[in-house]
Amino acid sequence: MNQSTAGSEIHKGLNGVIADVSAISKVNPExxxxxxxxYPAPELAATQSVEAVAHLLxxxxxxxxxxxAAATAHERGHRELAPEVRTVLDALPVTCHPMDSLRxxxxxxxGLDPAAHDSSRAAELxxxxxxxxxLPAVIAYEQRRRRAGGPTEPIPPRGDLxxxxxxxxxxxxxxxxxxVVDAFRISMVMYAEHSFNASTFTARVITxxxxxxxxxxxxxxGALKGPLHGGANEAVLHTFDEIGIRPGESAQEAKARxxxxxxxxLAQKRKIMGFGHRVYTHGDSRVPxxxxxxxxxxxxxxxxxxxxLYDGLEQAMEEAKGIRPNVDYPGGPMYHLMGFDTExxxxxxVAARITGWTAHIMEQRAANSLIRPLALYExxxxxxxxxx
Numbered sequence: 478m479n480q481s482t483a484g485s486e487i488h489k490g491l492n493g494v495i496a497d498v499s500a501i502s503k504v505n506p507e508x509x510x511x512x513x514x515x516y517p518a519p520e521l522a523a524t525q526s527v528e529a530v531a532h533l534l535x536x537x538x539x540x541x542x543x544x545x546a547a548a549t550a551h552e553r554g555h556r557e558l559a560p561e562v563r564t565v566l567d568a569l570p571v572t573c574h575p576m577d578s579l580r581x582x583x584x585x586x587x588g589l590d591p592a593a594h595d596s597s598r599a600a601e602l603x604x605x606x607x608x609x610x611x612l613p614a615v616i617a618y619e620q621r622r623r624r625a626g627g628p629t630e631p632i633p634p635r636g637d638l639x640x641x642x643x644x645x646x647x648x649x650x651x652x653x654x655x656x657v658v659d660a661f662r663i664s665m666v667m668y669a670e671h672s673f674n675a676s677t678f679t680a681r682v683i684t685x686x687x688x689x690x691x692x693x694x695x696x697x698x699g700a701l702k703g704p705l706h707g708g709a710n711e712a713v714l715h716t717f718d719e720i721g722i723r724p725g726e727s728a729q730e731a732k733a734r735x736x737x738x739x740x741x742x743l744a745q746k747r748k749i750m751g752f753g754h755r756v757y758t759h760g761d762s763r764v765p766x767x768x769x770x771x772x773x774x775x776x777x778x779x780x781x782x783x784x785x786l787y788d789g790l791e792q793a794m795e796e797a798k799g800i801r802p803n804v805d806y807p808g809g810p811m812y813h814l815m816g817f818d819t820e821x822x823x824x825x826x827v828a829a830r831i832t833g834w835t836a837h838i839m840e841q842r843a844a845n846s847l848i849r850p851l852a853l854y855e856x857x858x859x860x861x862x863x864x865x
Contacts, residue, residue, distance in 0.1 A: 587691025
């Protein structure tokens with residue numbers, strides 16, 4: 478193989494490089510719309526359950542009634558937090574990031590999997606479906622044990638609740654209002670998949686070595702933890718906290734404070750998280766759907782000051798930099814209103830994206846080629862070791 482890179486064009490961050498083919502999702506440049514297997518993601522969010530969208534990503538088509546019933550039964554039958562996972566989580570300090578806990582939990586589940594080394598399509602689909610069902614229990618338990626300051630009893634899942642309802646139940650121990658469940662369901666659908674993003678590509682690179690599914694997912698979690706990827710939704714809330722969230726304040730007052738804060742932040746050349754996206758040049762196509770869900774939560778909880786902060790930053794960024802929000806900008810405040818702790822926002826992203834990741838892992842496995850790019854060497858030329 479010729480390793481020469483002389484005269485080669487370098488694409489930092491692989492920007493603009495087409496690394497492979499995929500039938501899972503794309504951004505349609507003509508409509509600026511995100512498509513899952515050809516279906517616009519906003520339409521799926523408006524009409525489909527999380528379970529149905531998971532089936533679509535794994536199988537390529539929306540499920541019929543019989544298939545959806547089977548998928549729902551499987552998800553409800555695998556929700557329990559494995560005692561071994563709970564033991565390991567309890568051994569971790571509550572000072573570690575929940576993404577560390579989630580990554581560790583996936584490794585434990587991989588170690589427990591009796592078919593850990595079976596990479597057949599059937600075995601990997603079963604692993605994907607099981608992770609999809611079990612990650613909500615891990616996330617719910619992590620929020621509860623951190624609030625308690627140590628080990629606590631998990632809230633058992635309920636078989637009469639769908640995926641979105643049950644995840645909220647296991648976290649908060651009460652039935653969520655229909656508006657909250659619907660907004661949460663929408664967020665899970667809109668976060669489910671997004672082509673060759675950093676975490677998905679990480680999962681595919683690991684899979685390309687013929688490593689196992691759980692290792693690929695653990696690697697993807699590590700990539701998603703970074704604030705330039707999934708961690709941005711947490712950073713948005715930290716920004717709101719810095720500006721100051723003042724319940725009872727009017728939207729106009731909060732908006733004015735947000736705009737003043739941004740002017741000063743930009744003067745200090747600070748990076749403002751939650752804005753801009755490498756793929757979208759005309760705004761993130763997922764934002765309108767997620768913003769509508771956020772608006773519903775603001776109305777439900779009667780928190781106009783959050784709308785003021787949101788609108789203030791968005792308008793000021795557009796005027797100052799011409800940069801629009803990405804999907805994490807409405808996602809963070811929405812999860813805050815639902816009662817999730819800020820550090821749990823990125824794990825919620827994992828609960829949604831597990832379907833997209835595993836769909837890509839199976840697609841990579843089916844037509845695999847080891848992913849091994851080259852680098853243009855800039856170090857010293859060949860030289861002798863002194864005294865050799």
